[in-house]
Amino acid sequence: MTSPVPAGLGLSPAEVIAVLEAAATAPSVHNSQPWRFRVLPDRIELYADPARRLPATDPDGKEQRLACGAALTNLRIALEALGVRPLVSLLPHGGALAVVRHGGRVTPSDHILDLRRAIPARRTNRKPFLDDGVTAAQLSQLLHAAQTERSWLHPITDPSQRNRLHALVVRAHQVQLANVEFRAELERWTGHGGDRADGVPSRSAGPAHEPQDHWVLRDFSGGRARERVPGKDFEHEPLILVICSYYEGMLAELHAGQAMQRVLLTATTLGLSASFIAQPIEVPSCREELRRLLGAGISAQVILRVGHGSPVAPTPRRPVAELLIDAEPVLPGGTP
Structure with a gap:
């Protein structure tokens, strides 16, 4: 045949x-x-x-x-x-x-x-991570992975930067939830029962947001998130990494996408998990403010939350x- x-x-x-x-x-x-x-x-x-x-x-x-x-x-x-x-x-x-x-x-x-x-x-791991930190040696390997693909990996460690980035995440999240088309698109692509070959099934959604969750806001479950196990909250201070390009445009985005994947694969080889904090990237006004926050002539392309997570099923x-x-x-x- x-x-x-x-x-x-x-x-x-x-x-x-x-x-x-x-x-x-x-x-x-x-x-x-x-x-x-x-x-x-x-x-x-x-x-x-x-x-x-x-x-x-x-x-x-x-x-x-x-x-x-x-x-x-x-x-x-x-x-x-x-x-x-x-x-x-x-x-x-x-x-x-x-x-x-x-x-x-x-x-x-x-x-x-x-x-x-x-x-x-x-895997994209939307569940809570452990509070165990990423080591300096592991972070060095992630930085090298991004540089291999002509991009820069910027850890958000300064408390002032973290606070300003968190405010941007919350504001961008609110902008998106106020958009009827965005909510319809999210509902169409997420929270299904696993009978499709695309989208995010409810089993991969992670727990529903609760007030104490600072960095994970988006609900991928379509309202079907499992009840959270008591005491299994999201880590308070995850490692936040921003993959940046040195210029704007389609070519920069392709380089940054390659860097993103090499960073994610490197994290996987190190036993680390990652998920995305996409809201400030998806809302143009917040993305521009993020660019000013980072400074140094670099453009934010991807925001990652990285840490030690439990196993999750593939999408x-x-x-x-x-x-x-x-x-x-x-x-x-x-x-x-």
């Missing part, structure tokens, strides 16, 4: 499926999985899926491009783990966000293999066949 997934980059159809499955486990706003791929004999092309952009939550498509950047990191790591050096072109002509070609053979390092194993193990993923554009099998001789 002919595989519906073509060969490409010198890989068999089964290897292409494995690589695209890895790419598709990247995080995205409300688990919308807003990416598509075209597999050709000499390249894999990555596209944003316009049908899966969330206009109320992500009005300028910024988070969609961050998610596609994260998928690209997974794709690159999966290829390198198979011995293919990925040669990446960002924002080429033709509407693709990225094109990945075969850059020669490579022997994967132990580090790459560790990151490859972390891809299916990474659902669409099959690879649904992610393909012009998925025609390659005929003998290498022609589609």
